[in-house]
Amino acid sequence: MIAINGTERARTVDEHRAEVIELLGTRPTIELPLADCTGLVLAEDVRAGVSLPPFDNSAMDGYAVRSVDVVEAGPERPVELPVTEDIPAGRTDLPALLPGTAHRIMTGAPLPTGADTVVMVERTDGGTETVRVHEAAPPGAHIRRTGEDVAAGSVALAAGTVLGPAQLGLASAVGLDRLTVHEPPRVLVVSTGTELVLPPAELRHGQIYESNSVMLVAALRAMGCRVESLRSVADDVDAFRAAIEPKLADSDLVVTSGGVSAGAYEVVKDALTGAGVRFAKVAMQPGGPQGCGRWNGVPVVTLPGNPVSVLVSFEAFLRPALLSALGHSDVERRRVRARLTETLTSPRGKRQFRRGYYTQREGQVTGVVGPRGGPGSHLLAAFTQANCLIVLPEDVAEAEEGSEVDVLLL
Ligand SMILES: Nc1nc2c(c(=O)[nH]1)N[C@H]1C(S)=C(S)[C@@H](COP(=O)(O)OP(=O)(O)OC[C@H]3O[C@@H](n4cnc5c(N)ncnc54)[C@H](O)[C@@H]3O)O[C@H]1N2
Numbered sequence: 001m002i003a004i005n006g007t008e009r010a011r012t013v014d015e016h017r018a019e020v021i022e023l024l025g026t027r028p029t030i031e032l033p034l035a036d037c038t039g040l041v042l043a044e045d046v047r048a049g050v051s052l053p054p055f056d057n058s059a060m061d062g063y064a065v066r067s068v069d070v071v072e073a074g075p076e077r078p079v080e081l082p083v084t085e086d087i088p089a090g091r092t093d094l095p096a097l098l099p100g101t102a103h104r105i106m107t108g109a110p111l112p113t114g115a116d117t118v119v120m121v122e123r124t125d126g127g128t129e130t131v132r133v134h135e136a137a138p139p140g141a142h143i144r145r146t147g148e149d150v151a152a153g154s155v156a157l158a159a160g161t162v163l164g165p166a167q168l169g170l171a172s173a174v175g176l177d178r179l180t181v182h183e184p185p186r187v188l189v190v191s192t193g194t195e196l197v198l199p200p201a202e203l204r205h206g207q208i209y210e211s212n213s214v215m216l217v218a219a220l221r222a223m224g225c226r227v228e229s230l231r232s233v234a235d236d237v238d239a240f241r242a243a244i245e246p247k248l249a250d251s252d253l254v255v256t257s258g259g260v261s262a263g264a265y266e267v268v269k270d271a272l273t274g275a276g277v278r279f280a281k282v283a284m285q286p287g288g289p290q291g292c293g294r295w296n297g298v299p300v301v302t303l304p305g306n307p308v309s310v311l312v313s314f315e316a317f318l319r320p321a322l323l324s325a326l327g328h329s330d331v332e333r334r335r336v337r338a339r340l341t342e343t344l345t346s347p348r349g350k351r352q353f354r355r356g357y358y359t360q361r362e363g364q365v366t367g368v369v370g371p372r373g374g375p376g377s378h379l380l381a382a383f384t385q386a387n388c389l390i391v392l393p394e395d396v397a398e399a400e401e402g403s404e405v406d407v408l409l410l
């Protein structure tokens with residue numbers, strides 16, 4: 001809490017977010033095999049060791065010829081040439097094409113010296129001893145030139161590039177099997193709550209099945225993090241410390257859920273207050289009670305226990321902070337304006353994130369959005385039907401049906 005004139009005000013969403021982003025910092029770099037780089041961010045420029053294509057090659061299955069030798073060719077007057085070589089893709093010697101001859105050539109095979117054009121097999125009789133060419137071919141037809149895609153020595157992928165399928169494919173195409181990226185953190189996810197039971201064990205009255213860690217693990221893994229979870233740590237400070245402390249050395253980040261509000265058994269708050277973690281109320285709904293800091297030097301982010309609060313907090317704080325730590329320059333969800341299908345209310349002074357469903361029909365400039373479920377942070381089923389978060393700002397107490405609101409597309 002921040003003190004103003006002796007009274008304490010809640011932290012803003014932006015203040016807490018900035019603190020979590022700073023806490024997570026920037027991840028160190030590491031060299032990883034391409035297969036482990038999906039979704040990560042390139043930490044340094046990659047220069048091409050070879051040109052792409054590395055050599056002039058045929059774009060079609062057909063015949064490499066000299067264009068002057070087939071200039072007279074037509075459907076009625078085919079030009080017949082002896083076929084003196086067969087060049088499949090992968091042939092590594094460099095035969096020369098003599099004037100007045102043809103080489104049968106396959107897509108991707110190196111163009112022989114002396115040839116300046118390729119005739120598609122469909123424009124010939126497909127002969128293997130001699131070939132009848134039915135159509136003239138201008139110089140350069142169906143030839144893919146050396147370096148047309150990438151010149152050797154040029155920057156093929158710039159630092160900051162997000163590595164998706166095309167980028168990883170290009171890295172391999174220029175001869176690399178590893179890339180330097182920002183290392184994904186090892187995250188320890190901890191669910192606290194004496195009431196938590198793991199499926200498929202039987203529930204007794206008063207117990208619930210644990211779900212927060214499942215969501216956090218899924219969300220973190222999707223971002224490339226390596227995740228371990230402790231799914232049911234009792235509301236007991238000693239048990240909490242005993243479960244986590246041995247794992248701190250192998251964790252780059254600890255994310256807890258539950259035990260941070262105002263009750264009598266707030267295990268996370270009780271264990272970590274004074275140990276380097278600060279707890280605050282953030283002016284948002286859901287996700288009010290939050291905390292972050294370092295425990296024995298390891299960044300810790302403590303989320304409230306309600307399942308919807310966990311996911312909304314992840315969106316508001318952890319996702320941007322992790323993206324930033326991993327080197328992404330764009331850490332935001334796509335934000336659009338949309339017209340509300342029904343009136344929504346929001347607590348004044350808090351930023352409300354409502355689960356919603358956004359659609360934009362063809363020809364519509366502004367899409368429409370309707371809520372899924374009420375504001376309650378226990379309504380997880382409604383979240384599964386949502387594709388966006390509707391953002392009602394701090395100064396809005398009511399947003400009327402038909403008015404425009406900000407929507408974050410998930
Ligand atoms: N007097 C006050 N009470 C509460 C306040 C407050 O300001 N004053 N804030 C409310 C809000 S808002 C939230 S959010 C919760 C956050 O409380 P905690 O972080 O201490 O969370 P718990 O009490 O441990 O759990 C809340 C709720 O979520 C369920 N839960 C917890 N962990 C899991 C899990 N891993 N899987 C599934 N469900 C889980 C838990 O059973 C509770 O129902 O505090 C309000 N109270």
Ligand code: MOO
Nearest residue numbers: 286287288309377
């Ligand atoms: O802030 Mo709590 O997260 O509304 O339910």
